[in-house]
Amino acid sequence: MNLIKTSLAIVLATSVTAALANNLNSAQSIQSKTNAASAASQKRIDVSDERTQGLKAEIEQLEQEVKNLKVYRDHLTALVSSQEQEVVSLNSQIDEIKSTRQGIVPLMYQMVDGLKAIVAEDVPIKLDQRNERISKLESMMTRADVSDAEKYRRILEAYQIELDYGTKLGVYQGEISIDGQTRETDVLYLGRISVVARSLNGAKFWSWDLALNQWQEVDSSLKSELDKAFSIALKQAAPSLITLPVSLKVAEAQ
Structure with missing residues (x-):
């Protein structure tokens, strides 16, 4: 009788142990699956988070571009x-x-x-x-x-x-008409006040008479003054007082 009880106890213990082992294996399998699923979920979460951060960065960039x-x-x-x-x-x-x-x-x-x-x-x-x-x-x-x-x-x-x-003293070479004849002369002008022509040999002088609109021969007594005026105009002498015949109308001279 005792033997039978002992045997039954052993059988029961073995059955319980086997059931516990099966349950443990099942729990471990579930735990493994759970861990794997959790890891996969976490991976998906990480990937999704990366995408979310990327989208957020793109949105911020687009917002800045919109502002620009x-x-x-x-x-x-x-x-x-x-x-x-x-x-x-x-x-x-x-x-x-x-x-x-x-x-x-x-x-x-x-x-x-x-x-x-x-x-x-x-x-x-x-x-x-x-x-x-x-x-x-x-x-x-x-x-x-x-x-x-x-x-x-x-x-x-x-x-x-x-x-x-009208303001300068100058000399140039040019032709003048005297009694219908053309002469080559040196012409001196002091503005429009005085215009005097001198023959190229320096022997004769003529002054322009504005009233008569023609050249008039100048008295030889003025030769030295006229020569001095020509020298000053040609910068061959220092500036000084000179005496020149006036080429103005009577009203203008007054």
Whole structure:
């Protein structure tokens, strides 16, 4: 009887042990599967987190680009507005230039005619050069390759030269007409106050008479003073007081 009980106890213990072993193996298997699933889940979480961080960085970058594009758009809008204003201003200036040009062209022709009148009525200082300068200005006025600004500049330059003739002491070699005969002489001018011609041999002198509009022979008593004036004008002598015949009308002299 005792033997039977002992046997039954052994059998029961063996059965319980086997069941416990099976349960342990099953638990271990479940634990392993659980760990594997947990690891896989964690991996997926890590991957998902990396993607989330990447997407977040992309979103931040896109947001910054949107901000930059907005700033650039505002900049372009301001530029377009400024350019539109500039176009309006330029159109207005073009209209003004057209109007100014319509007025300046006739003025330039009048100025050239004025130069011709000055030279025609003036004392005979470098007449060939002055008439040649006027001819060049007249030819220039119809040239399309010369701008109106350049034409105006050259006309003003010609007027400046005419002004200089009225203030300077100078000498040049040129022809004068005496009693219908042409003579080669040295011509001295002191502004427009006095114009004196001297024969190339220095023997004779003539003064321009504005009232008679012709050359008049100068008394030989003034030869030394006139020679001194020529020397000063040629920078062969130091400046000093000189006596010259006056080439003015009576009213102008007074």
